[in-house]
Amino acid sequence: MAVVVIKNQCDGCEVCLDSCPYDAIEMIDGVAYINEKCTLCMACLEACPVEAIISEESETELPELEKDAYSGVWVFAEQRQGKISSVVAELLGAGRKLADAQGQKLTAVLFGHEMEPSARDLVHYGADEVIYVDDPILAQFNDGPYASVLSDLIEKRRPGIVLAGATFMGRSFIPSVASRISTGLTADCTALDIDPETGDLLQTRPAFGGNIMATIICPRHRPQMATVRHKVLTPAVRDIHHKGEVHIINGAGNGRIDEKTQVLEVVEEIMDTVNLAEADIIVSGGRGLRDSEGFKLIEELAVLLGGAVGASRSAVDSEWIPYSHQVGQTGKTVQPKLYIACGISGAVQHLAGMQSSDVIVAINKDPDAPIFDVSTYGLVGDLFQIIPQIIKSVKVQRGEV
Amino acid sequence: MNIVVCIKQVPDTTKVKINPETNTLIREGVESIINPFDHYAIEEAVRLKEAHGGTVKVMTMGPPQAETALREAVSLGADEAYLVSDRAFAGSDTWSTAYTLAAAIRNLGDTDLILCGKQAIDGDTAQVGPSLADQLDIPFVAFVRKVRTITDTELVVERVFEEGYEVVQSPLPALITVVKEINEPRLPSLKGKMKAKKCEIVMVSRSELEVEDPYLGLDGSPTRVVKIFSPDLKRAGEKLEGEPQDIAEKLVRNLRDQKLI
Ligand SMILES: Cc1cc2nc3c(=O)[nH]c(=O)nc-3n(C[C@H](O)[C@H](O)[C@H](O)COP(=O)(O)OP(=O)(O)OC[C@H]3O[C@@H](n4cnc5c(N)ncnc54)[C@H](O)[C@@H]3O)c2cc1C
Ligand SMILES: Nc1ncnc2c1ncn2[C@@H]1O[C@H](COP(=O)(O)O)[C@@H](O)[C@H]1O
Numbered sequence: 272m273a274v275v276v277i278k279n280q281c282d283g284c285e286v287c288l289d290s291c292p293y294d295a296i297e298m299i300d301g302v303a304y305i306n307e308k309c310t311l312c313m314a315c316l317e318a319c320p321v322e323a324i325i326s327e328e329s330e331t332e333l334p335e336l337e338k339d340a341y342s343g344v345w346v347f348a349e350q351r352q353g354k355i356s357s358v359v360a361e362l363l364g365a366g367r368k369l370a371d372a373q374g375q376k377l378t379a380v381l382f383g384h385e386m387e388p389s390a391r392d393l394v395h396y397g398a399d400e401v402i403y404v405d406d407p408i409l410a411q412f413n414d415g416p417y418a419s420v421l422s423d424l425i426e427k428r429r430p431g432i433v434l435a436g437a438t439f440m441g442r443s444f445i446p447s448v449a450s451r452i453s454t455g456l457t458a459d460c461t462a463l464d465i466d467p468e469t470g471d472l473l474q475t476r477p478a479f480g481g482n483i484m485a486t487i488i489c490p491r492h493r494p495q496m497a498t499v500r501h502k503v504l505t506p507a508v509r510d511i512h513h514k515g516e517v518h519i520i521n522g523a524g525n526g527r528i529d530e531k532t533q534v535l536e537v538v539e540e541i542m543d544t545v546n547l548a549e550a551d552i553i554v555s556g557g558r559g560l561r562d563s564e565g566f567k568l569i570e571e572l573a574v575l576l577g578g579a580v581g582a583s584r585s586a587v588d589s590e591w592i593p594y595s596h597q598v599g600q601t602g603k604t605v606q607p608k609l610y611i612a613c614g615i616s617g618a619v620q621h622l623a624g625m626q627s628s629d630v631i632v633a634i635n636k637d638p639d640a641p642i643f644d645v646s647t648y649g650l651v652g653d654l655f656q657i658i659p660q661i662i663k664s665v666k667v668q669r670g671e672v
Numbered sequence: 673m674n675i676v677v678c679i680k681q682v683p684d685t686t687k688v689k690i691n692p693e694t695n696t697l698i699r700e701g702v703e704s705i706i707n708p709f710d711h712y713a714i715e716e717a718v719r720l721k722e723a724h725g726g727t728v729k730v731m732t733m734g735p736p737q738a739e740t741a742l743r744e745a746v747s748l749g750a751d752e753a754y755l756v757s758d759r760a761f762a763g764s765d766t767w768s769t770a771y772t773l774a775a776a777i778r779n780l781g782d783t784d785l786i787l788c789g790k791q792a793i794d795g796d797t798a799q800v801g802p803s804l805a806d807q808l809d810i811p812f813v814a815f816v817r818k819v820r821t822i823t824d825t826e827l828v829v830e831r832v833f834e835e836g837y838e839v840v841q842s843p844l845p846a847l848i849t850v851v852k853e854i855n856e857p858r859l860p861s862l863k864g865k866m867k868a869k870k871c872e873i874v875m876v877s878r879s880e881l882e883v884e885d886p887y888l889g890l891d892g893s894p895t896r897v898v899k900i901f902s903p904d905l906k907r908a909g910e911k912l913e914g915e916p917q918d919i920a921e922k923l924v925r926n927l928r929d930q931k932l933i
């Protein structure tokens with residue numbers, strides 16, 4: 272593949288120069304020329320008003336594969352300490368729609384030990400089939416055995432689509448599965464759809480810290496694999512009347528020889544508030560809080576609303592609150608139903624971690640703070656006056672005062 | 673101990689914007705930086721070398737201008753720098769990147785430990801590390817926040833997950849990807865800057881690698897980007913101005929009406 276300019280079609284307008292993120296286009300004799308910095312991102316193709324830039328397929332393209340041999344939608348049902356993670360209901364909700372769009376089966380795949388009741392329960396979330404692999408070495412997550420067992424299952428049963436949560440577990444072992452079976456993988460998707468014409472899975476995800484969205488396909492390989500961001504897709508509703516088959520496979524087979532790494536210990540750190548990724552409400556504080564005392568106010572509001580406490584990097588760097596609370600590009604990406612940003616200016620790196628929250632409230636004394644551009648409600652004023660009033664008002668409305 | 677650090681040069685995303693008319697990235701004034709997470713990988717490698725001896729090789733796959741990222745890594749303490757660059761590699765997705773990097777790392781001879789950043793801030797995929805380990809057929813631990821112990825044959829690390837961390841032991845050679853908590857990267861020293869200026873950058877092209885063309889670059893990449901667009905994030909938000917008590921009450925009423933609180 273190469274990007275080339277059709278010389279006699281180029282009118283020298285230079286629009287493409289600005290479109291190139293890599294500085295890979297030069298004007299030579301009034302005609303655009305693509306130099307060796309080109310990464311084939313194709314931005315210039317769309318930008319060119321006279322369609323003088325095209326992509327050329329080369330002869331080394333891999334042949335089209337037998338797509339029909341692969342069918343069905345699989346959801347990897349992640350569990351920790353024998354408890355199915357909440358992202359699984361979301362994956363099954365999304366998986367159901369994709370399966371129905373193609374008239375195919377939805378399968379949940381569970382790895383663990385002594386988890387048969389949980390395996391059966393996955394049917395109630397819409398799975399037509401559950402594949403449960405039971406082995407003591409699968410009780411706890413370990414990359415080697417998990418990747419090995421899932422790769423083997425995929426190669427034998429050939430699903431068309433495989434979805435997993437974009438969790439620490441999913442983002443750790445799913446890339447090695449995709450690599451092993453030589454197929455594409457799209458990370459951290461926020462929307463999934465089937466292209467009605469080609470039947471390909473359209474995988475949409477944020478890139479560049481959430482500043483752009485990209486839709487990605489995997490046209491020549493199967494299965495199509497994606498990890499999906501938590502809290503974005505609508506979870507399946509439990510229905511005890513939904514019927515499905517449960518296949519139990521005893522033993523991890525080849526997975527055992529892949530047990531190279533050993534998990535020596537699992538330490539759950541005691542969190543004073545709710546896990547940020549799971550929280551429906553997050554109250555976040557920034558430099559505007561002035562000191563660690565300021566966070567007491569944020570915590571009070573978070574506890575009152577049953578939410579978690581977040582922070583900007585400035586607040587973390589000032590050591591007012593631990594890094595585990597940081598939201599943003601180099602912190603956590605969150606998407607709660609309600610995000611309340613207090614004394615946060617709204618730098619792009621912070622926005623990258625929270626801008627897709629459903630409702631955003633900003634409290635800032637600077638009416639021009641960029642956080643207001645992404646806010647549903649912008650409260651202009653001093654947070655030390657406003658937050659106590661919010662707390663009071665919530666209590667009054669609840670009849671607690 | 674032979675350590676390899678894989679780094680990527682990325683646009684400084686603080687400045688990446690999209691042109692609303694063409695829906696393409698605007699490059700104007702976009703600087704290139706070392707992927708922030710890779711700074712922690714470089715620092716950790718240099719610390720391990722200082723404690724246990726050995727060499728730190730930095731490698732990047734990218735266009736010729738990625739040389740500046742390698743020189744910066746040398747100024748921070750790396751010993752050797754490798755630039756894997758060829759037009760045949762352009763447009764690689766994570767699978768092809770890992771495939772190509774794996775071939776280049778094999779050519780370096782014995783390697784005990786490979787470090788990658790948790791993820792690159794342009795694509796945010798976090799896939800190259802685990803995929804690379806698979807291509808090299810070595811164990812890996814992703815999201816490492818601490819190297820507890822390391823010997824010639826094994827290492828013990830702490831890996832973060834949603835609720836805390838796990839202590840994981842792995843034989844060497846192995847690959848780890850590191851998160852921000854692992855260390856506090858140093859600034860380049862004057863001596864380091866001098867070294868970086870003079871350091872030879874080893875160029876690695878297609879012809880030196882044992883790779884097959886159908887797996888390289890865009891052609892060899894299973895995934896394709898078919899569309900980019902800017903997310904609709906601006907909200908026609910409501911500004912509430914006035915007395916703290918009034919605006920607080922108004923907000924609470926609105927949030928309750930929407931059953932958010
Ligand atoms: C590579 C890189 C990665 C980064 N990653 C992240 C990240 O993950 N997360 C992150 O958050 N940042 C990140 N940053 C930092 C980011 O650029 C900003 O510096 C940071 O988000 C600013 O934090 P802040 O809004 O709390 O502070 P400031 O920008 O100082 O804003 C404080 C705000 O509080 C308001 N204020 C002050 N007093 C009051 C008051 N009494 N009442 C009401 N409002 C008040 C002010 O008007 C101001 O808007 C990153 C930067 C870089 C270069
Ligand atoms: N082109 C590349 N050259 C060298 N290392 C890379 C490259 N791309 C990614 N990496 C490494 O893989 C990590 C994860 O990148 P990514 O999968 O793109 O998010 C980065 O932090 C780097 O350590």
